[in-house]
Amino acid sequence: MALEGPAQTFNYMLLGYAAILGCIGVLLISMIARYRAMQRDLHMLDELEAQGKH
């Protein structure tokens, strides 16, 4: 039986893009979350140092 036009694979395309963008998104979110956690740590260290001086 001959194929009539391309296969209907639009939903798989969406899923493929979601996978790729999802992986990149998770990497970005992880980097932002870790950066913010480090900023919090730095802020806390500053406060502790200031308390130590008083």
Added chain:
Amino acid sequence: MQPPPRALKALTWVSAGLFAVALLMTLFYAPREAVMGDVQRVFYFHVASGWVGALAFLVAAVAGVIYLVRGSRRWDAIGLASVEIGLAFTLANLISGSVWARPIWNTWWTWDPRLVTASVMELVYIAYLLLRQGLEDPDRRARFAAVYAIVGFLSVPLTFLSIRIFRTIHPVVVGNNDPTAQGTFDMTPPMLQTFLFSLFVFTVLYIVLLWHRVRMQALAEAVEQRKMKMLSA
């Protein structure tokens, strides 16, 4: 931590813009493939993700060599940052390949040499992160990680060459005129342009991410040093 340099800020916005253009090109400029239909559009980012994965692991191996020669912690940070980015992009490559395979090969997964070697490569670099977690002494950790990144890089050419060495159903994209290639993949000019542009955009994205991640690692080390200093005071 000092604010990001202007060049990094500019490159970040440029990479975001380029990424949007590449996405639009894959969706609207590249034509729909005659047999596979829309799912073939995944190809552009699927291969670009695989390329970034391989590039990132190469950079980690080179950084490992330079660390062993010079002993500068900066190269250890570059190696770690590059492996993290490479893992994310290789995972994107593996999952998108699996999604593409479902309608075309009628299965999510098959024990094809390319799929197996790519998965092993991902596991090799997950083990790299685990190895680092298991070592307390920073110098020892950096030395072990450098050697591991160099040896682990063997998995990258093996993955690339697997479709030439073994019988496989995975198509050959780079160098498909090679008579030893098991499969072929023909592209129309708009497809080729979209493909090459996607490779370029993902490479720029990798550079931006690496730059940010290396800066983050410098901050992490500064925080750690301050903590140690406070504890010892």
